[in-house]
Amino acid sequence: MEIIKNESQYNIIDWFKKVVLENYVNFEGRARRSEYWYYTLAQILLIISVLILGSIFIGAFELEMLTPIFGGLYVLLTFGLLLPSLGVAVRRLHDTGKSGWFILLGLVPFGGLILLVFYLQDSDLGHNKWGPNPKQELNEEF
16 A cells, blocks of 8 residues: 655655656646756766666676666666656746746756756746646645
8 A cells, every 4th residue: 555645745766756657748837846856866866876887897897798788778768767857847947937948048058057047946926827836735735
């Protein structure tokens, strides 16, 4: 039997599962700061773990035959998490009142810094055109 958690009780794994399993290609709605940043942290840790394990097996144990396996795992992981990453980034922009098209700022010089500022901003209070504030929904449940 699975215990249903409130989002205030989520840990890094719960946020990662929410983004990947429940919102895989969801570009609608809003994402809280904690959802975006915990997912991003989990993604970075997962990719670094694959790279470290690959380096250990290939370098330390001189098992060059595993290079295609770890390379393929890295590519699968990177491309497999591309759509959820874009989805949660767009929903995070929606939460701050910005259009999801602002994600294209990442393609221009210093646009990533502007996006970082947007991702660090607090949620718009109340409803905006992308839906209700996820934090207020949490508070209304209690």
